[in-house]
Amino acid sequence: MTSDRRPGRPRSETARRAILSAAMEELQQHGYAALTVEGIAARAGVGKQTIYRWWPSKADVVLDSLLDLAAERITVPDEGSLPADLVAFLTETFEQRGQRPVLIGLMAQALLDPVFATAFRDRFLFGRRAALREILDRAIARGEIAPDVDPELLIDVVYGVLWYRLLLDHAPLDAAAGRQLASLVVRAVR
Structure with missing residues (x-):
C-alpha cells in the first residue's frame, strides 16, 4: 500500500x-x-x-500567510443586492490597507521571479478575482447587471483601482474609497 x-x-x-x-x-x-x-x-x-x-x-511563506489572512478577514458577502454586496466586499478589502508592505513585496517578487509569479497569480490574485466574480454572478442572476456588461472587465477595473492606489500610494485606499468605487461600478452596470 x-x-x-x-x-x-x-x-x-x-x-x-x-x-x-x-x-x-x-x-x-x-x-x-x-x-x-x-x-x-x-x-x-x-x-x-x-x-x-x-x-x-520567504515569498512562499508570506503568500501562505496572506492567503490565511484574506480567508479570515475578507468574506464574500451576500446582502441580497449588488450595491450592498459591493459596498461590504470593497470596504472590507480596502480596509486591509495595513497589508500594503505584504502586497507590494509579493508583487515585486512576482515581477522578478516567474515561478513565484505563477503561484501568486494562481493562488492569490485569481482567488480574489473569484470572490468578486461570485458577487457579480449573483447580480447577473438577479438581473442587476445589463447583459452587455463584461464581468471580467469590471473585475479588472475594481482591482486596477486597488493595485494602482496600493502601488503608487497617491490617494486613499480606505472604506470611503471602497464605497465610492462600489457606487461607480453599480452606476456603470445599469
Whole structure:
C-alpha cells in the first residue's frame, strides 16, 4: 500500500501558524526587502530547515500567510443586492490597507521571479478575482447587471483601482474609497 504522506515528521499545525504569524510580524517590522527566513525562524521558534522543508522561499511563506489572512478577514458577502454586496466586499478589502508592505513585496517578487509569479497569480490574485466574480454572478442572476456588461472587465477595473492606489500610494485606499468605487461600478452596470 502506498501513502501520499511525505517522508519525515508530519507538519505541525502549531509550528505552521507560528511561522506564518512570525512572517507577518517580521514583514511589518522590517519590510519585505529585509525579511529573511532566518528572522522568521527565530521569531517563530523553529529551525530555518523547518521553513525550507515546507516552503521554497520567504515569498512562499508570506503568500501562505496572506492567503490565511484574506480567508479570515475578507468574506464574500451576500446582502441580497449588488450595491450592498459591493459596498461590504470593497470596504472590507480596502480596509486591509495595513497589508500594503505584504502586497507590494509579493508583487515585486512576482515581477522578478516567474515561478513565484505563477503561484501568486494562481493562488492569490485569481482567488480574489473569484470572490468578486461570485458577487457579480449573483447580480447577473438577479438581473442587476445589463447583459452587455463584461464581468471580467469590471473585475479588472475594481482591482486596477486597488493595485494602482496600493502601488503608487497617491490617494486613499480606505472604506470611503471602497464605497465610492462600489457606487461607480453599480452606476456603470445599469
